[in-house]
Amino acid sequence: MGRKKKQVILKPELDGYIENGNKKRYATYQSGAEQYGVGPWTFAEWAKKAGATINQRKWIIVDLDILDEYLERENIKKPKRRKRHAKG
Numbered sequence: 001m002g003r004k005k006k007q008v009i010l011k012p013e014l015d016g017y018i019e020n021g022n023k024k025r026y027a028t029y030q031s032g033a034e035q036y037g038v039g040p041w042t043f044a045e046w047a048k049k050a051g052a053t054i055n056q057r058k059w060i061i062v063d064l065d066i067l068d069e070y071l072e073r074e075n076i077k078k079p080k081r082r083k084r085h086a087k088g
Helices: 029-036 040-050 064-073
Strands: 026-028 053-056 059-063
Touching: 026 029, 029 040, 029 059, 029 064, 040 064, 059 064
Parallel strands: none
Antiparallel strands: 026 059, 053 059
């Protein structure tokens, strides 16, 4: 019987981007899409157009403060979350 390898999932180290108590908000494409209630592709498109993306090793993170300014400036409304109806 061979040993199973442990799969390690690395997450970006966002602490390095918080300087001197200046709290900024950052998210990955997936977590940002969940926060804003849109698909990951839509969120990624918004982030790229806003110029809010930061490359960190293999990860791309989004500065949510810059993204919010862009959405307000371009008059893009964040969709409201829809409630799912229970079946049955």
